[in-house]
Amino acid sequence: xxxxxxxxxxxxxxxxxxxxxxxxxxxxxxxxxxxxxxxxxxxxxxxxxxxxxxxxxxxxxxxxxxxxxxxxxxxxxxxxxxxxxxxxxxxxxxxxxxxxxxxxxxxxxxxxxxxxxxxxxxxxxxxxxxxxxxxxxxxxxxxxxxxxxxxxxxxxxxxxxxxxxxxxxxxxxxxxxxxxxxxxxxxxxxxxxxxxxxxxxxxxxxxxxxxxxxxxxxxxxxxxxxxxxxxxxxxxxxxxxxxxxxxxxxxxxxxxxxxxxxxxxxxxxxxxxxxxxxxxxxxxxxxxxxxxxxxxxxxxxxxxxxxxxxxxxxxxxx
Amino acid sequence: xxxxxxxxxxxxxxxxxxxxxxxxxxxxxxxxxxxxxxxxxxxxxxxxxxxxxxxxxxxxxxxxxxxxxxxxxxxxxxxxxxxxxxxxxxxxxxxxxxxxxxxxxxxxxxxxxxxxxxxxxxxxxxxxxxxxxxxxxxxxxxxxxxxxxxxxxxxxxxxxxxxxxxxxxxxxxxxxxxxxxxxxxxxxxxxxxxxxxxxxxxxxxxxxxxxxxxxxxxxxxxxxxxxxxxxxxxxxxxxxxxxxxxxxxx
Numbered sequence: 157x158x159x160x161x162x163x164x165x166x167x168x169x170x171x172x173x174x175x176x177x178x179x180x181x182x183x184x185x186x187x188x189x190x191x192x193x194x195x196x197x198x199x200x201x202x203x204x205x206x207x208x209x210x211x212x213x214x215x216x217x218x219x220x221x222x223x224x225x226x227x228x229x230x231x232x233x234x235x236x237x238x239x240x241x242x243x244x245x246x247x248x249x250x251x252x253x254x255x256x257x258x259x260x261x262x263x264x265x266x267x268x269x270x271x272x273x274x275x276x277x278x279x280x281x282x283x284x285x286x287x288x289x290x291x292x293x294x295x296x297x298x299x300x301x302x303x304x305x306x307x308x309x310x311x312x313x314x315x316x317x318x319x320x321x322x323x324x325x326x327x328x329x330x331x332x333x334x335x336x337x338x339x340x341x342x343x344x345x346x347x348x349x350x351x352x353x354x355x356x357x358x359x360x361x362x363x364x365x366x367x368x369x370x371x372x373x374x375x376x377x378x379x380x381x382x383x384x385x386x387x388x389x390x391x392x393x394x395x396x397x398x399x400x401x402x403x404x405x406x407x408x409x410x411x412x413x414x415x416x417x418x419x420x421x422x423x424x425x426x427x428x429x430x431x432x433x434x435x436x437x438x439x440x441x442x443x444x445x446x447x448x449x450x451x452x453x454x455x456x457x458x459x460x461x462x463x464x465x466x467x468x469x470x471x472x473x474x
Numbered sequence: 475x476x477x478x479x480x481x482x483x484x485x486x487x488x489x490x491x492x493x494x495x496x497x498x499x500x501x502x503x504x505x506x507x508x509x510x511x512x513x514x515x516x517x518x519x520x521x522x523x524x525x526x527x528x529x530x531x532x533x534x535x536x537x538x539x540x541x542x543x544x545x546x547x548x549x550x551x552x553x554x555x556x557x558x559x560x561x562x563x564x565x566x567x568x569x570x571x572x573x574x575x576x577x578x579x580x581x582x583x584x585x586x587x588x589x590x591x592x593x594x595x596x597x598x599x600x601x602x603x604x605x606x607x608x609x610x611x612x613x614x615x616x617x618x619x620x621x622x623x624x625x626x627x628x629x630x631x632x633x634x635x636x637x638x639x640x641x642x643x644x645x646x647x648x649x650x651x652x653x654x655x656x657x658x659x660x661x662x663x664x665x666x667x668x669x670x671x672x673x674x675x676x677x678x679x680x681x682x683x684x685x686x687x688x689x690x691x692x693x694x695x696x697x698x699x700x701x702x703x704x705x706x707x708x709x710x711x712x713x714x715x716x717x718x719x720x721x722x723x724x
Contacts (some may be wrong), residue, residue, distance in 0.1 A: 205507065212502035219715035219724035220542045221525045224498075224517060231501050232514040239507050327724075337723055386623055414495070431614060441502065451505025453630065454566045457623025464622060 167195075173374050178304035181247040189373055192366070193303050194248050196263075196375065198255040201241035202266035204234045205438050210274040211283060219277055223265050226323050227280060233316045240312070244305040260445045268426065271434030273451065278331055278338075278345035284324015286346075286353035286391065292317045293387050294357065297377035306375075323396065332398040339399070347403045354418070355426045357384040363423075388416045478654040479592070480535045484544070485651075485697060487489045487527035488555035491545055494520030495578060495708055496563055505566050512612060516573065517519040519605040523598070530594045546716040549707055555688070558641040560652070560696070560705045564634075570616045573635035575642040575679065577610035583672035591659035612680045621682025628683065635679070643692035645671065695697075 165184050172179060178186055207233050213230065218224035242252045258264035269287050273279065295317060298310040331342035358364055358380040370376035377385075388407075395402050406419035429437070497517035504510030522645040528541035530580045558576060567708040583608055587599035646668050679686060695701060715724070 207504035208510075215498045216502055216711040217714045219719075219722075221521060221545055225521050228498060228501065228514055228518050228521065232511055232518070235502075235511045235514070236505050239511070250693065297619075314505055315661050319506050330724060335719075338722060349505070352482070435545075447503045449511075450503075450565065453624070454505035454509075454620070457627030459623075460627075461619040461623040 157236055172371075172380075173302050173314065176300075176302075176374070178307060179302050181216075183346045184308075186459075188369070191374065192370060192373070194245060194250045196214065197248070197306055198250065198258070200337045201255070201269075202246060202259045202264055203270065204238040204241060206266045206270045206444060207287075208234045209440055209443055210237075210272070210436070211271055211280060212385050213274050214277060214280050217277070219223055222279075223327070230284070230320050231322065232325060235273055237309075237313050237316070244309050247305045256448065260441060260448065262441070264434070267356060268434060270347075270440060271357050271429050271436050271437045272352050275348075276341050276345060278341040279326070281324050281331060281342060282345035282349040283329030284320050284322075285328050286324070287350050287356065287424065288317050288320040288324055289391060290353050290356040290387050290466075293383050293390075297383075300374075300377060302374040303433050328400070332400055333372070336356075343400055344400075346400050347429075350403050351363045351421060351425075352429075354384055354387065354421055355429075356385065357381070358425070359423070367456045384472045385415055388418050392416050477535065478651045479521075480531055481651045481658060482569040482655055483527055483531035483595075484552075485554040486708070487531060487544070488553050489559055489580075490520040490527065492525035492539065492553070492555040492705070493559035493573075494518075494524060494709060495712055496559065496561075497569070497573075499563055500569065500641045511609070513569070516609055519602075519609070523602050523605070526598050526601070530598065540683070542716070546713050550709055551703055553696075553701065553703075553705060553709075554699060555696050556644050557693060557696040557702055560702055560708060561641060562704055567620055568637065570613055570620065571631060571638055573595070574613035574617045575605060575608065575638060575645075575675070576581045577613050578671050578674040578678075579645045579667075580606045581610045582667055584662055586661070586667065587704065589662045591662070595660060596715060608681040610674070614643075614674075617678055617684070618682045619658060621679070621684045629691060630683050631682070635684055636689070639687040639689045640689055640693040644696060647694050647697045649693075649697070 166186060169179070169183075171188075172183075211231050211234075213245060213377060214317060215224065215227055218227050242255070245255055246252055259266065268289075274283065282439060292314060296311050297315050299307055301307040301310065328342050328346075328402075331338040333339075361367060361379045361381045364380050367376060367379055371379070392402055392407065404419045406417065408417050410417050428434070432438075494517045495511050500508065500513040501517070505514055524545060525541050525705060528543060528544040531544055532539040532541060556576075561572055562570070563579060566667060581603070584599040585602035588596050590596045590599065594615065619625040622628070652661060652664070676686070
């Protein structure tokens with residue numbers, strides 16, 4: 157067997173990255189690259205699964221049968237995304253159950269946006285439109301991520317997210333064109349979700365400790381601020397189109413740069429929510445922990461039954 | 475009997491709607507992600523069935539009521555679902571046993587309804603049958619897994635069976651509605667429905683090492699609009715938006 161020294165391995169690895177050749181599970185990769193991916197993909201998986209809760213909150217109260225079915229299908233998609241992201245984490249040698257326990261113990265993070273409550277039906281619109289909208293902005297570049305399994309998972313996820321974003325916008329559009337009460341409900345949802353949605357892109361570039369390394373590894377393709385700007389530029393005209401007002405008095409179009417300028421984000425709130433002081437952090441984690449604990453006897457039964465079956469089949473075969 | 479067909483469609487549609495509602499309560503809380511997805515799938519199928527059935531029921535009634543009017547704007551006594559399907563989820567065992575007892579009825583039911591003289595019912599049954607076959611396979615497999623799993627799971631699923639058995643008896647409730655629809659071929663060949671159900675239920679419960687309760691009491695009421703205390707709370711959530719914001723488009 158041919159021996160490689162660590163510098164040689166590193167050189168070959170970076171060469172692949174530079175030539176846009178995907179890194180696959182069995183390829184050699186630096187430990188830091190592996191750890192960064194485990195952290196990022198498991199956070200992403202947790203976000204999908206925790207993200208089921210704020211929208212799941214309105215399934216039983218959806219206003220008509222069609223909306224109920226669409227919302228069910230959407231939340232179900234998020235569970236599916238969680239599944240293939242956990243599978244992607246497993247290709248890096250991490251254990252799915254361990255990463256889930258890390259979520260429950262507070263060691264692993266998930267997107268802070270899901271720590272905000274969904275208070276009205278219009279929040280189903282705002283979440284789809286803004287939260288899934290921001291998620292797409294983050295995830296489309298991840299389809300070109302240097303790690304193969306993650307990039308491929310993202311291709312499928314993005315297709316579904318784009319349907320989610322459209323259904324959310326459609327809910328908002330319908331409300332905005334409805335009665336004054338409905339329009340007020342839509343505006344209120346936009347007011348509450350606008351800033352948390354902008355926070356979804358993470359801290360300003362100057363504060364972001366992981367960005368540069370992730371960009372060198374082509375895990376990340378754009379900085380947080382670039383993506384945030386893209387979100388603002390795309391969303392503002394959409395809000396205008398349906399007659400809703402972005403809750404930012406400093407928002408203005410800059411003719412020279414061709415971008416919207418927007419007000420200062422409340423970073424204190426952001427860090428407080430990340431640290432656990434959001435309105436729903438405890439409720440979300442409690443719900444996930446309860447699902448796991450309540451499901452323990454079911455998983456044990458499934459394993460025990462599979463074991464008995466194997467034993468019976470082996471006996472039959474012998 | 476005035477509009478037996480409408481009445482029958484409500485029974486069929488309300489079973490789908492209310493069970494679909496119960497299953498949707500699991501979304502985000504399933505014992506494993508795979509089952510979260512599976513339970514949501516069942517719910518989606520049932521809500522879809524309810525939508526087609528109510529759409530047709532509104533036309534049969536001829537008073538201009540839409541599928542949403544029928545789903546969301548009736549009072550509790552006007553709902554015709556089995557008491558079985560409004561029973562609370564409690565835990566995964568009760569949810570699965572409730573599903574199994576129901577699926578074991580719906581599959582042979584739809585197998586018969588595809589031959590209905592009513593073309594719409596036949597078409598709805600044909601589509602629903604495909605879904606229900608999968609539902610029955612899923613719930614049967616879980617009844618077996620839980621019955622033949624650990625001591626805890628065996629006890630839990632046996633308790634669920636004991637608890638739900640008297641509600642399952644309502645599945646075969648019949649009155650003048652059925653008689654009329656049988657006479658005109660809308661309900662073809664229903665005589666062996668109960669024995670088909672018995673066959674499925676006995677085979678699965680036996681493989682699951684479960685014991686059929688000796689309680690023969692039939693707890694009926696749902697088909698006549700007399701429900702348990704649980705339906706009121708289901709409707710409070712289900713109807714919330716339509717009641718709080720009447721006459722709006724969503």
